[in-house]
Amino acid sequence: MTKSTQTHRKDEHLSLGTNLWRQDQNINVGATFEDVRWIPKTFPEMAVRDVDTKTTLFNHQFMWPFYIEAMTGGSELTGKINGQLASVAKTTNIAMAVGSQSIALKEPDLVESFKIVRKNNPDGFLFANLGADHPIKNVRAAIDMIDANAIELHVNVAQELVMAEGDREFYWLDNIADVIAKSPVPVIIKEVGFGMSQSTIKILNKLQPAAINIGGANGTNFAVIERRRLRHQSTINIDNFGLSTVETLISSHIANNHLPLIATGGIKSVNDVVTSLMLGADLVSSAGYILNKLMSSNQTLLIEELEAWQASLPLLYTLLGAKNKHDLQQTERLYSDNLSNFISQQKSNLS
Numbered sequence: 001m002t003k004s005t006q007t008h009r010k011d012e013h014l015s016l017g018t019n020l021w022r023q024d025q026n027i028n029v030g031a032t033f034e035d036v037r038w039i040p041k042t043f044p045e046m047a048v049r050d051v052d053t054k055t056t057l058f059n060h061q062f063m064w065p066f067y068i069e070a071m072t073g074g075s076e077l078t079g080k081i082n083g084q085l086a087s088v089a090k091t092t093n094i095a096m097a098v099g100s101q102s103i104a105l106k107e108p109d110l111v112e113s114f115k116i117v118r119k120n121n122p123d124g125f126l127f128a129n130l131g132a133d134h135p136i137k138n139v140r141a142a143i144d145m146i147d148a149n150a151i152e153l154h155v156n157v158a159q160e161l162v163m164a165e166g167d168r169e170f171y172w173l174d175n176i177a178d179v180i181a182k183s184p185v186p187v188i189i190k191e192v193g194f195g196m197s198q199s200t201i202k203i204l205n206k207l208q209p210a211a212i213n214i215g216g217a218n219g220t221n222f223a224v225i226e227r228r229r230l231r232h233q234s235t236i237n238i239d240n241f242g243l244s245t246v247e248t249l250i251s252s253h254i255a256n257n258h259l260p261l262i263a264t265g266g267i268k269s270v271n272d273v274v275t276s277l278m279l280g281a282d283l284v285s286s287a288g289y290i291l292n293k294l295m296s297s298n299q300t301l302l303i304e305e306l307e308a309w310q311a312s313l314p315l316l317y318t319l320l321g322a323k324n325k326h327d328l329q330q331t332e333r334l335y336s337d338n339l340s341n342f343i344s345q346q347k348s349n350l351s
């Protein structure tokens, strides 16, 4: 089968994205997870068995506060990976998002590369995924394709502008409002790794999606990926652009966010999951790290790693004297000078 341009791009994203993780070449923009230090709780006055790691969002109880974020589908290879990730999600009882389904709406041959996730995980919680310019008709089709429990609408201005063939017009808000009003399942507005400012958080709080995926920097970087894909022929270089996951979580708090938050971007350990929850995330998701683990080892080792994260969570909550997510958000922490400076500037930017 000859590959369409979009299918080819999917495979290129996969190999370039995995390479960045394997070669440890992700760029750090602004504050990292290491800029947040946990403070010892000498007298937790609780037992590990008291910990409850469950989190409820969209009226669904998630057993674990982390899941596999949107990446694959849309080519033969990425369809196979979707199937493997769905089996991992099933075994570990975590949720999973598929990559953008826009390609399957244009090329029906590729529908199977997405449907495989529901086949391999019939009862799991699955997120559909489309760009924010897609009308409700497409949103319904993407949801039906995998019998999705929720849908992510991704917003990716920076990525499109780096791409030679990318979009140059970004009028999304009216469409997003329409989709939120009409979607049969919860709608999540998701950045793909450049973070969100306070003003964006305020706009989203007016639009009222079911959740915001703040998609911060310091993990998979689509400015770097797209420039490499174009062999550095891109007009602009914005490799160091964006707000990190840590920064966006804190900005959301300063912006008085009332919506559920999902933290994605640079999650590479269970400690990063805990720090994200501490900073206000309700759920946490990881993409590139998980993909690289699968590609550079295998499904069994990925399952073992995610099970190790699950075994660690109650221990880490106890270390911090937290029985649940709510307690974690109250725990003492120490911010580096770099992050403190970011916070004081953000507070003085309050409009």
Ligand SMILES: Cc1cc2nc3c(=O)[nH]c(=O)nc-3n(C[C@H](O)[C@H](O)[C@H](O)COP(=O)(O)O)c2cc1C
Residues within 6 Å of the ligand: 013, 014, 015, 017, 018, 069, 070, 071, 072, 098, 099, 100, 129, 152, 154, 190, 191, 192, 193, 215, 218, 219, 220, 264, 265, 266, 267, 285, 286, 287, 288, 289, 291
């Ligand atoms: C190979 C690859 C493909 C991706 N494709 C999509 C996509 O189709 N839709 C989307 O919303 N995000 C996509 N993403 C972005 C991820 O969902 C996530 O937001 C981003 O990679 C940051 O998380 P990370 O640092 O854990 O990788 C993709 C990421 C990777 C690595």
